[in-house]
Amino acid sequence: MYNILFAIAAYLIGSLSFAVLVSKLFGLSDPRTYGSKNPGATNVLRSGNKKAAALTLVGDGFKGWLAVWLAQKFGPHYGVDDTGIALVTLAVFLGHLWPVFFRFVGGKGVATALGILLALDPWLGLATLATWLAVAFAFRYSSLAALVAALFAPFYYGLLFGTTDGILLAVVAMAALLIYRHRKNIGNLLAGKESRIGDKKKAAK
Template identity: 60%
Template structure:
């Protein structure tokens, strides 16, 4: 794999990931900037606090697609798995540090889910089910996201090569995304420990 292709995959993924759809969708639909209320996080969960479920769903889907698409484009272009993994990771980092929005992005949950779905639909499904089960049992979006991030690494490592192909590049991307997700949820972790974290459906900061 030539460095030029790797850099192209990374740049393309990062630029697409830098599109902060929470802000874009809110502007198009005439809503307040999600960076000015609630948790001030430009993500679907905070957009939901605007009162518009439609805007939140659109944001969620677009954030996931921008993680999914770069990996698929790299694959369709015939690039090796290292370029595919790099494209997905770059899209995720673009969401966290978007060049178009002063490098102030969201936590990356939906974008990471899109990347995992592109790596393997089965891996994405396992991670999504983890989020849904934890969210249903405990009603904490942050706890569900943290559990899904950590267990995504476990699910990938448990793959036997039939449901998804095991390789060090993809594994590295999954681990790096999990580490960033945990770091981005540091404040949530503190509130969970203190018992002050808001539950799903609450309008309090989370």
């Protein structure tokens, strides 16, 4: 019972789209209307406002961390077990991808996934972040870095906690969803059309 309640709460937390909220706060255009039309930090950066992009990144990461932390901190008192933590992990991520508060139009989940992994275990999150940074620095493709990091996250989890942990299934599902959300980027990468980190973009009006 409480496993489900915590998962519902996590989904609602995940449904807070900081790209949209921060853009409204800064008087910027809705990120769902320009660039990649993805409500995430990378697209908000295309507006030319680095502060708004940074706040979006932190906010989306924090909500993932918060949902899992709350479940870990207070869940055991209500009988929330590893299955409940796994459900919370997946629910907050689904909330970001398909937010109920924003007509189910959400982001790709990179920052939120990182926040979730950091909450599950700091070393897990740091290893995944290091993978993202290494690929991004080497190839200057944010999407490629996210895809490689997503592939390695379940591997890192397995190394740290073994392969019999039910939470691993949630991490695998999250990685699969993140890759699915990057399917257009995968096509652009294969076609050599994907934009690189640092490329100038036309600012949103």
